[in-house]
Amino acid sequence: MxxxxxxxxxxxxxLSAPSEATTLARLTPDQMTDAADYVVRGTVTAVWxxxxxxxxxxxxxxxxxxxxxxxxAPEQIVVESPGGEYRGILAEVALAARYDVDEDVxxxxxxxxxxxxxxxxxxxxxxxxxxxxxxDGSEMVVHFSLPYTREYDHRFIPNPPAGQRVSLDSVVxxxxxxxxxxxxxxxxxxxxxxxxxxxxxLQPGVK
Amino acid sequence: MLAALLLASAPALAxxxxxxxxxxxxxxxxxxxxDYVEDSLPEGAQETxxxxxxxxxHAAECAEISEVYEGLGDxxxxxxxxxxxxxxxxxxxxxxxxxxxxxxxxxxxxRVVDVNGQNYSELADTDITFNDNIDWATKDQIExxxxxxxxxxxxxxxxxxxxxxxxxxxxxxxVACNDDDLQDATMxxxxxxxxxxxxxxxxxxxxxxxxxxxxxATFAAVPNSQGSTARYGGxxxxxxxxxxxxxxxxxxxxxxxxxxxxxxxxxxxxxxxxGQYTVAVxxxxxxxxxxxxxxxxxxxxxxxxxxxxxxxPGAEGFxxxxxxxxxxxxxxxxxxxxxxxxxxxxxxxxYKGGSEADVTExxxxxxxxxxxxxxxxxxxxxxxxxxxxxxxxxxxxVGGPGGTAAxxxxxxxxxxxxxxxxxxxxxxxxxxxxxxxxxxxxxVRRRR
Numbered sequence: 001m002x003x004x005x006x007x008x009x010x011x012x013x014x015l016s017a018p019s020e021a022t023t024l025a026r027l028t029p030d031q032m033t034d035a036a037d038y039v040v041r042g043t044v045t046a047v048w049x050x051x052x053x054x055x056x057x058x059x060x061x062x063x064x065x066x067x068x069x070x071x072x073a074p075e076q077i078v079v080e081s082p083g084g085e086y087r088g089i090l091a092e093v094a095l096a097a098r099y100d101v102d103e104d105v106x107x108x109x110x111x112x113x114x115x116x117x118x119x120x121x122x123x124x125x126x127x128x129x130x131x132x133x134x135x136d137g138s139e140m141v142v143h144f145s146l147p148y149t150r151e152y153d154h155r156f157i158p159n160p161p162a163g164q165r166v167s168l169d170s171v172v173x174x175x176x177x178x179x180x181x182x183x184x185x186x187x188x189x190x191x192x193x194x195x196x197x198x199x200x201x202l203q204p205g206v207k
Numbered sequence: 208m209l210a211a212l213l214l215a216s217a218p219a220l221a222x223x224x225x226x227x228x229x230x231x232x233x234x235x236x237x238x239x240x241x242d243y244v245e246d247s248l249p250e251g252a253q254e255t256x257x258x259x260x261x262x263x264x265h266a267a268e269c270a271e272i273s274e275v276y277e278g279l280g281d282x283x284x285x286x287x288x289x290x291x292x293x294x295x296x297x298x299x300x301x302x303x304x305x306x307x308x309x310x311x312x313x314x315x316x317x318r319v320v321d322v323n324g325q326n327y328s329e330l331a332d333t334d335i336t337f338n339d340n341i342d343w344a345t346k347d348q349i350e351x352x353x354x355x356x357x358x359x360x361x362x363x364x365x366x367x368x369x370x371x372x373x374x375x376x377x378x379x380x381x382v383a384c385n386d387d388d389l390q391d392a393t394m395x396x397x398x399x400x401x402x403x404x405x406x407x408x409x410x411x412x413x414x415x416x417x418x419x420x421x422x423x424a425t426f427a428a429v430p431n432s433q434g435s436t437a438r439y440g441g442x443x444x445x446x447x448x449x450x451x452x453x454x455x456x457x458x459x460x461x462x463x464x465x466x467x468x469x470x471x472x473x474x475x476x477x478x479x480x481x482g483q484y485t486v487a488v489x490x491x492x493x494x495x496x497x498x499x500x501x502x503x504x505x506x507x508x509x510x511x512x513x514x515x516x517x518x519x520p521g522a523e524g525f526x527x528x529x530x531x532x533x534x535x536x537x538x539x540x541x542x543x544x545x546x547x548x549x550x551x552x553x554x555x556x557x558y559k560g561g562s563e564a565d566v567t568e569x570x571x572x573x574x575x576x577x578x579x580x581x582x583x584x585x586x587x588x589x590x591x592x593x594x595x596x597x598x599x600x601x602x603x604x605v606g607g608p609g610g611t612a613a614x615x616x617x618x619x620x621x622x623x624x625x626x627x628x629x630x631x632x633x634x635x636x637x638x639x640x641x642x643x644x645x646x647x648x649x650x651v652r653r654r655r
Contacts, residue, residue, distance in 0.1 A: 027306050035305040056312065082302075082310075095376075095396060102586065113300040122306030132588040134519055137529055137539040146547070155587040156551060159544045162521070187356060189400065191305040192340045 027122055031188045033178040035121045036108040037199045039070035040077070041130065041172075044103040049084040057091040059084035059148075061099035063107065069172055070179040071199065079107060079118050084148055091148070097127040098146055103154040104130040106141055106171065110191070129154055130168055139168040182206070222394060222415025222505070223375030227313050228320050228327040231420070235273035238292040242279040245296045247343045248360060254279070256345055257294055260364030263393070263406060264372065267413040269421040269497040272372060292371060294364075295336040303338040308363050308398070311335045311370035322418070325425050325451070333371040337363070346403045354401035362405030365393050369412065373419050377411050414502040422494035424452030425504060426486075431475060439548060441609040442512040447475040450490060458491035458501075464510065478512035481609065483546050485509060513549035513609030516542055525614040526603050531590055532625035536618065540588040542605050552606040555584040557591060561598040561617050572599065593620040 033039060042063040049059050059081045065073050083093030097120050099105070108126035109118045120126030128141035144157040159165070182201030187193065229236060238261075245253055261274055282293050303310050312335075315328035337343075337360070344357035377392035391404055392411040398404070408416075417423055428436045431445040438446055450456045450472055461469040463476045464484030478484060486509040492500045518525045522541035531537040544550055558570040571582050574591055584591070593599055602615045 032306075055314070110305045112302055112304065119304050121304070123304070125306065132537070132539055134522065134539055134541045134588075137527075137537065144547075153551065155553060155585075156544060156547065158547050159519075161545075162519075187342055188305065189342075189358060190303065190307055190338045190340050 027125070027188065029174055030178045030184075032108050032121055032126065033070060033175050034183045034196060034200055035110060035188050035191050036070060036126070037111045037118070038068060038073035038077075038109045039107070039175045039179070040065045040073045040109065041067045041069070041104070041106050042077070044099050044101055044105060047099050047101060049086040051086050051089075056082070057084050057086045057089065058082060059096070059099070063105065069106075069175045073109070074116075077107075077109065077118055078116075079109060079120060080112070081119065081123070093148070095123045095125075095145060096148070097124040098144075098148075098152040099127075100152055100154040106130060106168070111195075128171070129157060131159075133165055133167070134159065135162055135165070140165045141168050141171055222377050222392070222411050222418075223507075224327070224415065224419065225313065225370065225373050225375045226328055227315055227330045228322055228373040228419050229272075229330045230318075230320050231271065233330075234271070235275050236292060237275050237277045238294065239277045239280050239282070240294040241282045241296055243295070243297040243339075245337070245339065245343060247341070247357070249345065249348075252345050252360070253296065256361040257364045257368075259346075259361050259406070260368045263361075263365045263408055264368060264412075264416060266408050267416045267421070269494070269500060270413075270416045271420050272416065290332050292332065293334050295334065296339060298336055298339050301340075303336055305340075307338060308341055308358060309335060309337045309367050311367045313371065313373075322425075325427075327373070327419075330373065335364075335367045335371060346406050349401055349403050356400045358398070358400050359403045359406060362393070362398060362403055365408065366398070366405050369394050369408075369416070372416060374412070374415050377415070414504075417500075417502060418504065422454055422492050422497055422500055423502065423504075424450050424454075424456050424490045424492060426450050426488055426506075428509075429473070438509060439511040439608060440513065442481060442514050443477050443479045444510065444512040445475060445477045446510055447473070448486070448488075449473045450488070452490070452492065454492050454494055456490050457493055460489040462487045478510055481512055481514040481546055481549060483508045483511050483548070511546065511548045511608075513546065513607055515610030516550060516605045516607065516612040519543050524616075525605070525612065526588075526616065528591070528601060528616055528618050530621075530623070530625075533592070534594075534596070534620055534622045535590050535592040536620070537590050538588050538601070538603070540603070542612075548607070549609055550605055550607040552604070552611070553585055553587055554604045555586075555589060555591070556582060556602045556604075557593070558600040558602065559597070560600050562600070563615065565600050566602060566615065570600075593618075596620050596622055 042065040044061050045064050046062040049057055051057050061079050063077050063079055065075055065077060081096040083091040083096050106128040108121040110121045112119055124145035128143060130139055130141055133140040142157060142160060146152050182203045183196050183206060184203050185206035188196065240254060240257060258276060264272060311333060313333040314331050316331035318329040319326045320329045342357045343360040344354060346359055346361040349359050374394050376396040377394040391409050393405045393408045394412055426448050428438050429447050429449040430436055431447045450459060456472060459470060459472050461474055464486055465478060467476055485505060485507045487503055487505045489501055489503050494500050518541040526541055527539045529537045529539060542550060557572040557574045558566050559572055560570050572594060573582055574593060597620055599618050599620055600615050601618055602613060604611060604613045
């Protein structure tokens with residue numbers, strides 16, 4: 001039970017408080033790239049929450065795309081995470097990606113349905129924050145997730161220990177190499193083979 | 208690389224709750240299943256495997272949970288307003304998403320249920336949706352070595368049903384979770400293909416569900432010697448604890464997360480060093496129905512003790528400034544961020560001049576940063592564009608619950624083109640740089 005007390009206070013005020021929880025598959029780096037419609041770097045310019053017609057709460061972030069690493073993404077994308085707080089109703093979703101204005105991010109974007117709704121592959125696993133590595137001034141990427149019960153401020157997320165820092169360049173080169181090579185035809189949990197064929201090059205012999 | 212990051216940043220500890228619980232008066236609860244046929248499974252397996260998932264939770268003998276299967280039905284999509292627990296197998300809008308095996312959605316009634324002295328939201332409805340883009344297999348199929356990257360449907364069902372009872376993930380995100388015992392829990396947050404370990408609940412799951420529905424106890428912070436119940440703050444931080452239970456605890460064994468322990472029923476402990484601390488206690492209860500029950504109750508990150516800001520080991524100061532391009536310089540912030548919550552303010556200012564004595568309001572410079580310019584920037588490690596060549600004092604203020612720190616560097620700004628990759632150090636410009644700690648208490652502490 002983590003940071004539970006404020007959560008309960010909020011729930012007590014809510015007329016109908018939803019919660020979601022998930023099981024994530026374990027994806028390899030290549031599967032993460034294959035499963036993404038786009039892999040982009042961008043800047044978060046706005047964040048807000050909405051409630052859909054079924055009562056589900058979604059946290060949304062508008063991202064100005066700076067660079068596409070896999071497929072050519074639109075200049076601006078709205079990425080969604082399940083859960084958040086909307087009009088006093090808190091929907092806590094473990095492992096949801098969080099966003100903050102001015103945050104520099106790398107996103108593995110996954111299309112929801114047939115329209116232009118996007119989430120991230122494997123929830124927070126498909127979102128990185130880009131920041132300056134204090135050791136050498138280079139750009140590194142950081143994974144971090146936080147319950148909706150705590151304020152999220154991208155500026156102060158923890159840096160990984162020095163030996164565990166991952167450079168932006170290494171992730172980008174890995175994504176680009178996989179995108180150029182293409183999908184190997186192996187199934188990936190949670191995404192159809194038809195869609196994988198649509199969003200990826202195909203390795204030789206893959207139909 | 209990505210996988211390694213996922214593991215490194217993934218969770219750490221024991222059972223958790225969603226904050227929701229079924230009212231004992233509403234048990235047994237009824238559940239239904241959508242009649243959508245999942246063609247990756249043998250006929251009938253959708254029902255038998257999910258039923259087995261419900262039954263797995265009855266291994267928690269002291270948890271008073273019960274349910275009734277009402278059968279198959281023709282249901283549409285998620286509807287968390289009908290008060291019925293329904294298992295769906297169809298996700299036409301792909302809202303479950305790539306990489307996610309299943310999702311449980313829960314809705315509270317708005318009423319509060321007291322569970323061993325803590326308030327939980329009373330559950331009114333939960334629905335579970337399996338991802339229809341998964342190659343599912345039964346537990347028996349996988350264990351008979353017939354697995355070819357399929358996912359154990361019973362294990363995922365057991366996990367999601369745990370959520371529907373109010374169980375959270377066994378390891379919270381954001382903290383390393385490399386303990387095999389915890390990764391073996393049904394409520395661990397992920398599972399690989401051909402892995403059936405989630406089909407059966409383990410001791411961690413049993414303790415979590417027993418706290419919700421059985422004889423159990425919790426703890427909370429109570430006023431310390433100064434009358435404060437604060438769990439976040441500057442070190443030294445004294446926190447006092449008290450066990451609450453319907454049945455009085457007959458024994459306790461505390462671990463405060465910093466190496467200190469206690470067997471008092473209501474101990475106080477002072478945290479002297481910066482850190483995020485998990486508090487754990489083994490509580491002994493003598494229950495008339497279940498007999499002697501001992502279980503561990505953990506609170507991940509329950510206490511956050513902070514010290515005044517410091518810089519990372521190995522760094523030579525709080526920040527440095529590197530030439531970027533033209534009159535634009537890149538700051539590199541070395542402030543230690545190892546404990547989330549211990550730094551919550553950053554502010555940069557630039558003054559015309561070459562020494563500490565020049566840090567006065569009259570010398571404040573309007574500079575263009577990478578956010579919105581002006582005389583102050585609140586980004587963590589911004590670019591700074593000086594208005595003209597010359598000598599400037601760059602000041603960085605950082606602060607949090609443990610205190611504040613203000614530091615400066617003198618930069619001789621020289622306009623020149625970017626070197627190499629565009630992020631080169633400017634030895635000429637920084638040759639005259641001095642780094643000194645300042646006590647700039649007069650600077651306005653301002654958040655973004």
